[in-house]
Amino acid sequence: MLEWLDLALITDVLRTSLRLMVPIAFAALGGVICERGGVYNVGMEGMMLSGAFGAALGTFLTGSPVMGVVVGIALGALGGAILGILSIRLNVNQIVTGIAINLVAIGLTAFLARLIFGLNATTKTLPGFTPWAIPGLSKIPVIGPVFFDQDPLIYLLYLLVPFLYWLLYRSAFGLDVRATGENPGAADSAGVPVYGVRFLCTLISGGLAGLGGAYIVVSQVFVFTEHMSAGKGFIALAAIILGRWDPLGALLASWFFGFCDALQLRLQFANPSVPYQIFTALPYVASILALIGLYGRVKPPAAVGLPYRRESKT
Template identity: 45%
Template sequence: MSTATMPAEKTPVIVPPVKWRAPGIMIAFTLVSLFGFVLFTESEETTTFRTATGGEVTELPNTIVPTVPALWVLTLVMAAVAAYAAFRAVRREPAGWWPPSVFGAAFVLAFLTWAGAGGTIPLTSLLIGGLALSVPLVFGALSGVMCERSGVVNIAIEGQLLAGAFLSAIVASLAGNPYVGVIAAPIAGALVGVLLVFFSVKYWVDQIIVGVVLNVLVLGLTTFFFSTVLSDNPDLNQRFRLPTLPVPILSDIPIIGPVLFNQNILVYLMYAAIIALQFFLFRSRWGLRVRAVGEHPKAADTVGINVIRTRWVTPILGSALAGLGGAFFTLGSGLAFGRDMSAGNGFIALAAMILGRWNPIGAVAAALLFGLSRNLANMLSTMGGAGIPGEFLLMLPYVITIFAVAGLVGRVRPPAAENKPYIK
């Protein structure tokens, strides 16, 4: 007697949903470029881009472009990139890193071309100022990456930046040397980091609450000393500016030379910090242990990693980086310490860290975006705003911050064990 064999049940194939976030944003901005820039610009206008090399005084020949044809070309480039991203999304394939990068560069160029119609865009000055405004954000974002990769949420970046600016100004005034102030700045940030780790790791206090309290504490202390000690003793709060150190040959490269290689020591330390953190975090045993502690501390403990020590040392080192960034407000800018000099940069640095997905390179790119947008707003307000009200120009960096985190990043996964105390 033969028995009928039952057909094997087929495993259902799970088809991932089509991700329309990035293509949708690209299409929306392409329409903005078309209807906001191209169709409302007079056809006979031109845009002049002024560049410099070997410093800010030696200029290259100006680049003059017809505004409307340039806008059409850039808009078509954006449309092509958006179509490619939509095609990859329909096929449920990742588009890679280059479509958003090319699209973003084309949109920024289109905006500058439109904003400078009938006038001149100082391109080199725009880039130099954008980099300068990005330095504290980059140090703060790198600090956040180090801390959160080890499982400690660092909301206190704002306070660490402020503490670094405060102590660097005082020590530089006492020593009469700005380089001594640079040495003091990371010490100030590390001291704030010690308080953060002491309460959050040793006594298991909620890390977000500790960070907020530390921000308020540092703001209160610096405001008190500024209003009393520094006001009564102006010699303790003098103006010092770190000298620029041009790199031979590299500083003479057109456009990027004076932007990247004619800077002070803080900017060069920032370059070194970016490269070192990217390498050690993802290419070294130390980085593997830090990431293991931030993801699964119990598993890390079972293989012999000292979780508590890692959560002490790494956030303190990250806090020192934030303190070093605070020195740029005073010594890097040639200013004396002022009340609340950090002005919310620590929170923008946190947003840059999230936008960069807890990766040093991504966080740096986001910080540069925010710094460039802030300098662009300042430049446009000086030029007359290109018809944009001044209030909207002041809002530009913060609108970009909100839009970038909510619109571009969307849902991201932070290190799994952050803000979770480890109890053996």
């Protein structure tokens, strides 16, 4: 038990928690914007997987992880565009649309990966980002190695959270987003372009989910494997609810799930005789228990998941 009080071990667990929560956080932040605008994005798992494939493809073709991230964001945004067209313009059920995006992404990325990278796709090591230590700050005990000796995408996350908070609560666009998610008919009457706002929200959500998938490739594993998102898009959905549809809350919820993931890895290492599947289920069990604990205590945006038809103003 005393080994858990070791400072180096605590630092390692916190550092691992941060790295594991980043893909979830990117997707959850995008999901907050999307659901605040009135659209469920159940397709974040597929968008993350598309982003991971895009990152691998862009990096493979150009040799640059930066271009990989750009392509990953683009493919994630493409998934968001598909969600927007089907659910906003064609009024297809948002849940069904999201599930369809997930299924198509799983099959299509697996097929294209074998077609482009060959059968040895999982052995092609790609160039990626390495940690950048911030002088001075990275030397602070515990906090320094955890927060200030990381790769550039984590530093981007640090900047993205306050920016999205400002965008959602302090900008005119954020007011339009929140109005569209609460009462699109009233927002439309006030001159808010409801369809345009919702479509832009799906693009942002898809792009950020794609960025989360890209992070896995260019900052964590440096290869592309089939279904490598491994349910992180669904955990991001839980983080949105646990964070009460707020950027800061979603970040903290993502950290909680990242910590659970890091903890299960440590438990696997410390208990090799116990079936690893028991520990692997820990983040998913934690997400279920967290949602059960919040049942009846949180309210989503009033119009989320509801199609808007201008003729009826509902």
